[in-house]
Amino acid sequence: MLGLPELDDVICLQLTRHDLAQCARVNKKWHTVVIPYLWGDLSCLSDSTVTQRRAFTTLLLEDYLHGQQQQAQSQKDEPSTKRPAHAQPPSLSALAMYGCWIRTLPDPKGLVQLSDDSMQRAPQAFKKQTMESIELELLSHLFMRCHAAQISNLHLDYDDFEQSIAQLAIPRVRHLSVRAFYHGKRGEMWTLKRLLNRCSSMLEKLTLEIKYRYDDFLHVYGGYDNDFDDEEATQEESEVNEWTSLKELVFRPIECIGPAQPAKFWKWLFERCGQVERLDVSEFRSGFDESMVESMSTYMPRLCELTLGHVGSDGSLITEDQIALFLSGSRQGWKVVRLSEPLRFRECAMKALVKHFSTLEALEVDQCGYFTSENLVQVLSGCSRLHTFVDNDLWHYEGSTYDRTSAMKFIDYDPDTNTLKAWSCERSLKVLKIKIRDIPRLDVDGIATEEGALYTTHGLVYDRLVRFTNLETLWLGSKPDHEDLNDVSDCLAMSLESGLHKLAGLKKLKELSVSGMKTRIGVREVQWMMEHWPELRVIYGLGEDGEGKAATQWLLEHYPGIQLLRLPWVDEYMEE
Numbered sequence: 001m002l003g004l005p006e007l008d009d010v011i012c013l014q015l016t017r018h019d020l021a022q023c024a025r026v027n028k029k030w031h032t033v034v035i036p037y038l039w040g041d042l043s044c045l046s047d048s049t050v051t052q053r054r055a056f057t058t059l060l061l062e063d064y065l066h067g068q069q070q071q072a073q074s075q076k077d078e079p080s081t082k083r084p085a086h087a088q089p090p091s092l093s094a095l096a097m098y099g100c101w102i103r104t105l106p107d108p109k110g111l112v113q114l115s116d117d118s119m120q121r122a123p124q125a126f127k128k129q130t131m132e133s134i135e136l137e138l139l140s141h142l143f144m145r146c147h148a149a150q151i152s153n154l155h156l157d158y159d160d161f162e163q164s165i166a167q168l169a170i171p172r173v174r175h176l177s178v179r180a181f182y183h184g185k186r187g188e189m190w191t192l193k194r195l196l197n198r199c200s201s202m203l204e205k206l207t208l209e210i211k212y213r214y215d216d217f218l219h220v221y222g223g224y225d226n227d228f229d230d231e232e233a234t235q236e237e238s239e240v241n242e243w244t245s246l247k248e249l250v251f252r253p254i255e256c257i258g259p260a261q262p263a264k265f266w267k268w269l270f271e272r273c274g275q276v277e278r279l280d281v282s283e284f285r286s287g288f289d290e291s292m293v294e295s296m297s298t299y300m301p302r303l304c305e306l307t308l309g310h311v312g313s314d315g316s317l318i319t320e321d322q323i324a325l326f327l328s329g330s331r332q333g334w335k336v337v338r339l340s341e342p343l344r345f346r347e348c349a350m351k352a353l354v355k356h357f358s359t360l361e362a363l364e365v366d367q368c369g370y371f372t373s374e375n376l377v378q379v380l381s382g383c384s385r386l387h388t389f390v391d392n393d394l395w396h397y398e399g400s401t402y403d404r405t406s407a408m409k410f411i412d413y414d415p416d417t418n419t420l421k422a423w424s425c426e427r428s429l430k431v432l433k434i435k436i437r438d439i440p441r442l443d444v445d446g447i448a449t450e451e452g453a454l455y456t457t458h459g460l461v462y463d464r465l466v467r468f469t470n471l472e473t474l475w476l477g478s479k480p481d482h483e484d485l486n487d488v489s490d491c492l493a494m495s496l497e498s499g500l501h502k503l504a505g506l507k508k509l510k511e512l513s514v515s516g517m518k519t520r521i522g523v524r525e526v527q528w529m530m531e532h533w534p535e536l537r538v539i540y541g542l543g544e545d546g547e548g549k550a551a552t553q554w555l556l557e558h559y560p561g562i563q564l565l566r567l568p569w570v571d572e573y574m575e576e
Contacts, residue, residue, distance in 0.1 A: 012037040017044070039101040043152040046106035054115055061118055063093040064141045099145030104152050108169050112138040136164045143172070150174050150202055156195070170198040174245075177207040193268060203243045207250040242274050249276050249300075252310065253283030266292055270299040277302050278336075281318070281326065282310035293325045303330045304359075309340035309368070320346040327352035333359030340366040350375055354382070362388035373409040376434065381412065384424040388431040392479060407439045411460045420460075426467045433475035433513075436461060441489045441518075455498040462492075462502035472508050472535075478516035480540040480565050487518040495520035496528060504532045515541035515565065522547035523554045530559060538563040 012020065012034060020038040024031045045053055105111070112135040114122075129137075143149065155177040156166055170176065176199060180192050192210070199206075279296070296303065308318060308326055318326075323343060327334070334356040339345060345368050353360075360383045365371050371391070380389060391405065412421045439457050465474070476492060494500055494514055512529070514521065521542060529536055539555070539562060542548040555562050 008033050035098060036101040039098045041104045042102055043104045043106045045111065046153065053110055054118075057111055057114060058118055059093070059095055060111065060138055060142055061114065061122070063095040063145065064138055065123065066093060067096075067141070095145050099142075100147065102146040102149045105142075105146065105149045105172075106152055107154050108139055108142065108151060109135075109154075109165060111142065112165070114138075132164070136168065139165055139168055143168070153177070155179075166195070167198060170195065171200045172202060173199065174202055175205040175207070176203060177209075179209040181211045190265070193265060196269070199243060201241075201244045204245050205248040205250070206243075206246060207252060208254070209252050210254050242272050244275055246273055246276055248278040248280070249273055250280040251282060252280070254281075263292075267295055267299075270295045273300050275302060276300045278305040278307075279303055279329075280307040282307075283318070293329045297329045297331055301331050304332060304334060305336040306330070306334055307338040307340075309343040309366075318343060320344055320348055324348040324352040327356070330356065335359055336362040338364040338366070339368040339371070344369045345371040345375065350378070354378070357382045357384075359385065361385050362390075364388070364390040364392070366390070366392040373406045376405060377409055377412055380425055380429075381421065381423040385428055386425040387428050389425075389429065390431065390433040391435065392433060405434050405436050407436050407457055407461055410434075410436055411457075411464050413460065420464055420467070423467070427470060429468045430470055431473040432465075432468060432471060433473070435478065436476060436492065437488070437490050439490050439492060441491070441493065455493070458492060458498040459502065462499045466503050466505045469505060470508055471506050473511040474506070474509060475511075475513040475515075475540075476517065477514045477541050480513055480515045487516060489518045491517045491519070493520045494525065495522070496524060500525060500528065506533060508535055509533045510535050511538040511540075512536065513538075513540035517541060519543070520547060521551055523551050526551045526555055530555075536562070540565045 012023075015023070015037075017038065020034050024034040024038060042056070045056060114131075114134065149172065151169055151173045153175045154166075154169055154173045157179050176196075178192065178195070196206075279300075306326060306329075308323060323339075323345070327337070327349060337353065337356075337360065345365070357379075360379075363379055363383075363386065376389075376391065380386070412423070413419075414421045439461065465471075476494075492498065492514075494517070498520070512533075519541070526539070526542075529539075542552045542555075542564065552564060555564065
């Protein structure tokens with residue numbers, strides 16, 4: 001379009017597929033420039049409607065049948081026969097013309113599944129083949145047309161392992177997700193190894209869900225054998241190279257039951273993961289030991305990002321000692337750590353985490369039990385590179401395993417100097433999501449107090465928050481999208497009377513959330529925010545009535561571009 005590939009790249013990558021299609025119709029020059037971007041990424045077909053996927057499948061089938069017809073016709077023609085000079089060249093389908101530009105495809109299994117309507121229009125000889133052979137031929141033809149294409153995501157169950165389609169597609173996959181269930185038979189675990197053997201250097205992410213059950217009773221009577229290293233697997237092992245592009249390894253979940261554990265398989269796997277940087281362990285129900293973490297540390301020296309647990313998983317699947325083991329598994333130090341329920345963060349886990357304070361840049365704690373206020377202060381005060389701290393638990397209830405973030409502990413006041421203690425992350429922190437509790441709110445309870453004494457704790461909390469001079473996101477409430485959450489009163493009032501003006505130094509603040517908090521934010525407060533926080537674009541949690549509703553209405557009138565949590569009455573107000 002502009003004749004400069006760099007500028008064309010900047011422009012076209014920001015356009016939607018509809019806009020790109022419109023640009024391709026302008027003239028031949030624009031068509032030549034835009035077509036590679038229009039056809040380059042077809043991974044959107046995985047999220048598109050059934051009609052769109054069937055349209056592409058029909059396009060593929062027609063191109064395949066057209067190619068078969070041309071091949072049959074060329075075989076009939078005599079080699080000496082010359083085509084007249086005025087004869088038209090054979091027509092090309094869209095896939096034949098533009099398939100070379102395709103770089104990314106979705107799961108191919110959905111692209112080669114023919115509908116009944118497509119089968120009815122196919123030749124009789126084509127219909128006589130089995131469905132598997134038809135799909136395999138179509139997939140081979142698709143890869144022939146799209147010789148440079150990679151598959152963005154492929155999910156395989158155990159039944160898919162030996163299918164030809166899976167074997168053909170795996171070398172092109174960037175993200176492979178495998179779910180396998182085994183019962184301890186000889187060599188059975190290595191069917192997964194043989195499958196992974198076909199992965200190429202294109203592989204960027206690998207997700208494994210493995211359930212291995214070994215019945216010792218059947219083994220005694222000759223039914224099972226715990227020797228995983230069968231002869232065929234041994235012969236293949238030397239042929240496998242390291243996955244040089246693999247950056248992320250996900251276990252979700254892993255369950256190995258019985259006296260025999262697939263230790264050789266884990267060693268084989270980790271030896272090929274030398275470039276992995278991100279490790280996600282959702283669930284380890286059994287079959288976990290210290291040697292596994294030692295292998296990870298040995299064979300994956302680049303590990304720097306760890307995710308443990310998964311919100312919504314059942315049971316206490318990863319013990320406190322195992323958490324500590326995982327936290328000790330990075331040779332160069334963790335940069336990002338995410339901990340989710342049902343984990344229990346005990347003292348041994350904290351001791352392991354402290355060793356990574358010099359490298360830690362982000363810590364996210366999502367409904368993780370026993371992560372205390374002392375732990376929070378220890379992290380914020382000791383991590384000089386920390387830019388993100390998130391504590392996404394729900395509002396705590398009496399008797400729960402979740403410790404509330406106490407205001408006085410968060411303030412971290414030094415009585416000897418009558419000042420707040422300095423924290424290492426005061427200049428580096430950009431995202432802070434915590435729920436500060438135990439703040440006196442006698443105004444809510446309706447109890448009279450001396451002027452100035454009501455908001456003493458408020459002022460100290462504000463003094464602590466304003467020290468994060470580069471803060472861009474501040475969540476003091478719950479997740480904005482969480483439903484059925486009652487407002488709590490022992491939190492910051494966020495009113496000018498309570499000392500909100502002390503936060504004037506947060507000039508880079510872009511996002512504020514007070515969801516689930518009984519605040520006193522009114523029109524005066526939002527006016528002050530928009531004046532002193534010039535980059536503010538998002539506010540969540542303004543009240544539905546009274547002061548909060550008036551503040552929301554003022555923002556909608558004067559700053560319609562501000563993003564607010566959409567309440568039912570807001571749409572009605574905007575229509576009026």
